[in-house]
Every structure is written in structure tokens, then in C-alpha cells.
Amino acid sequence: MIWPVDLIIMLLVIICGLGALAVRDLLGAAILFGAYSFMMCLLWAIMGAVDVAFTEASVGAGVSTVLFVAAVFRTSRRTKD
Amino acid sequence: MKTIALLTVLAIGAFLLYGTPEFPAWGDPQAPAALHVSPYYIEHTIEDTAVPNVVTSVLADYRGYDTMFETSVIFAAGLACLMLLRRYQPKTQETRLYRHVPTGITLRIAQGGKIPEASDEFERIDSQWVPYDLIVKLTARLIVPFAQLFALYVIAHGHHSPGGGFQGGVIYGAALILYAVSFDLRSTFRRLSERTAILLSAAGVLIYASTGFLCMLMGGNFLDYGYLAPLLGGDPVMARSHGIFIVEIGVGMAVMAVMVSLYYNLASAGRHDEGL
Amino acid sequence: MEDLAANFLTKYNYWAFIALVMIGFYAMIVKRNLVKKIVGMNILQTAVILFYVSIGAKRDADLPIIAHGHGSASHAVHAADYINPLPHVLMLTAIVVSVATLGVAIALAIKIYRQYGTLEEDEIGERIRNA
Secondary structure (H helix, E strand, O other): OOHHHHHHHHHHHHHHHHHHHHOOOHHHHHHHHHHHHHHHHHHHHHOOOHHHHHHHHHHHHHHHHHHHHHHHHHOOOOOOO | OHHHHHHHHHHHHHHHHHHHHHOOOOOOOOOHHHOOOHHHHHHHHHHHHOOOEHHHHHHHHHOHHHHHHHHHHHHHHHHHHHHHHOOOOOOOOOOEEEEEOOOOEEEEEOOOOOOOOOOOOEEEEOOOOOOOOHHHHHHHHHHHHHHHHHHHHHHHOOOOOOOOHHHHHHHHHHHHHHHHHHOOHHHHHHHOOHHHHHHHHHHHHHHHHHHHHHHHHOOOOOOOHHHHHHHHOOOHHHHHHHHHHHHHHHHHHHHHHHHHHHHHHHHOOOOOOOOO | OHHHHHHHHHHHHHHHHHHHHHHHHHHHHHOOEHHHHHHHHHHHHHHHHHHHHHHHOOOOOEOOEOOOOOOOOOOOOOHHHEOOOHHHHHHHHHHHHHHHHHHHHHHHHHHHHHHHOOOEHHHHHHHHHHO
16 A cells, blocks of 8 residues: 555645745745655655656755755845745 | 635636546556557667666657757756856955965955965955854765765666766756855865856757767767767667767756856855855 | 545545645745745646656556666567656656756846845835836
């Protein structure tokens, strides 16, 4: 029975996505977006798309989080929504 | 505004839900997407290209034309970021700060003063300079070479395991970004300057395109690596395998250089002084 | 009702895809902060990638790396034994392109911040009107 793992990770993906959008601090949003990407990478690994999961692990959870942190560092952490 | 947006989003969701029963069930082997082109790729990849990883052979051989322009898109994005943010400063500045590394003394050199020669003893710093954290610095110094080696392995072993030019290039770029985060941008520029990064990204796309043109010169179609057999040695099947490898190197170079140059421009907001 | 439950159990990945598309699209329209908008755009992108990858999934199939011994190039390969590799290829390049577009989007946000000193859409509009 592999599908419960699948469902739990899908739930975590949606929770992380909502969290990244709901949190009122841009640095927190960047980190939660990294968590979202990593959960998505796990989901694709379960679906058998190993190459896509590999790319997402290095791109989404690695480089794009750094780019978001750089953007927050060079602008401001403040957000109204 | 919010209600309109909510209505639009709900309408989109409703339309997608309405279409859901038409989609194949999850994991259905008879799904229409699995019946037309992909069986050919799966069944012929060994005899056509001798590459067991179907994703690599489709990416760089069967659909190589597509991937070439994907690489060009990445190159163009790197250039766009550079043009949006880069600010060049005049060479002459009033005062420069230098730090003598062994003693930790900071020298303030006024305009016209004698600037220390570039060496390991002196490093140029900015006014908001803070000391590096020792643990972070040492850990990064340990991780970076292994990450780079792993990236090269991922590029070279993409024929037989998950991996390839895109993943390896991103990991190599991430290793350099880790170096830049744990040290500063100036020491990273000494390893890989801005000019080298841009030249490498252009060279990656050039390697890809010129491999295609070489195939045309040898009498085949664009990116038909089988015709490179007289140059690479071996039969056309192995030539296609080697051609995929050459192209993956180009992709890896372009992706690595673009990732690093994106980081250079974003982390210093185009001034290329201090970084994160 | 039973029909709906069966529908959910066989197609829950599309439900996740729909939920993520709605979340991302809503964020792109409603959020006023530019970085939040970029996060929404990325969620929309990954949702579409999830859709493609889940189309390619196959039950009881192997990873798309052909098992072969040395010198046995002639043995038969059945397409039904392997997961459909085509969506993976298309989405692999899409992910790397998405990080490049993310870089350009962040560059634009930094440029706007440099010009107006804020990332909030309404404040930017106010500053443009007052200028």
C-alpha cells in the first residue's frame, strides 16, 4: 500500500503552499517555499519521475530559495498580506 | 477586487473539476499519453543510442532541437537579469578599506594612496563588513569540492542513472553559490569572474549548436549525432551516445554559468561588491 | 456519492493539481506584495508540472531506465513495463527554465524596489500618482 504516503505528501504540499502565501514575513515565505519545493520533489520521486525530482531538489529547494533570500535581503522583509 | 478574483479562481477550479472525469485514472497503463510516441522511445533507445536512461536519450537526442532552445532561453534569462540590474561604478573611489588577514587590522586608504598588492594577506572589504563565522566557513570549505565532484559525476553518468546536464549544472552552480554565501562575492570573483561566467554560458549554447552544425557538415540532419562516427570513432550507435555526452557538457556549462551569474546580480543588486 | 469516492480514489492527483492551480492563481491576483506574487507564480508552475508528471505515471511499472545486460542488445523491451518518459523530459527542462524566469522576475522586483522603495503594489501606485 503505497498510496497513503502519496496522499500525506500531497496534503503537506498544499499546506506548505498555503503557508508560504499566508505568512506575513517574506523570509519565512522564502523558506516555506523551499519546503514546498522539497515536498513536491518527494511527490515526483514517488510517481517515478526520478529525473524531474532530482532537478526539483537541486533547483527548487536549492537555487531558487537562495534567489528568494537574496531578493528579500536586497529589498525588505515587510509585507502587508 | 477580492470577490472578483475569488469568483474567477472558483470558475477555473470548477471547469478543471468538470474536465477531471475525462482524464485517465492515476497510473493507468492504457492512458492515451502512454500509447503514441513514448513506446517507440522506450523500445528503441538501446538499439538507437545505447543509452539506458530514456529521459537522457529523449532529452538530448530524439528531442535535441527542443532542448537546444531551452538552453538558449536560460542563457537569455541570464543576460536579461544582467541588463536589468548591473550597475557599473567609476573606478576611482574616495576611500577603500583593506583588512590585513593575519592581524585583523583594517587599513583605510584615502584617494591616491598606495593600494596593497593583491595577495592572501590583504583583502578588500566594505564598510558593513562582519567577520565570517568560522564553523560555516570551514564546513563550506569541506563541502564545496565534493559538491563540484558530484556535479561532474552527475553530468558524466547521466546516461545510466538519473542526472544529466541540467541537474549537474545546477549542482555545480549551487556549489559555487554556497562558496559565495559562506565567504563573500569578492573571493568568489577571484575563482569565477563575471566575464568568465557570461563567456561560459555563451560557450555552452555554442557547443550545443555547433555540434548540430557539425552533424550537418558531415552530411546528416541538424543534431543527428550518428554522422559524427568518423570523427568520434566507433559505430553510429556509440557516436550518438557520445554526441549526447558532448551536448550535455554544453548544457551543464550554460546552466552552471547562468545560475552563478543570476546569483551575482541578485545578491549584490547589480553592484558586485559584497553579496549576502 | 459512491461514484464521487471512486473518482477521488483514482484521480486524487488531479484534485491536488486543481487545488494548487487555484491557490497559485488566487495569489497572483490578490496578493499585493510582489514577492508573494512571484511565489504564487511558482506554485502555479509546479502545479502544471505535477499535472504532466501524473499523466505519465504508470502503476506497477519501472523507472524509465532500461534494464539491460552487457551484449544483450537484442532482448525485447516492453513499453508497458516502464513509466512514460516523455512528460519527464518536457518538465525537466520546464523546471530549469522556471528558475531562470524566477531570476528575471526577482530582478524586476529589485529594480522596482530601487525606484520606489517598496514592494507593495498599492504604495507603488500611490508614489506613481504623486510623482
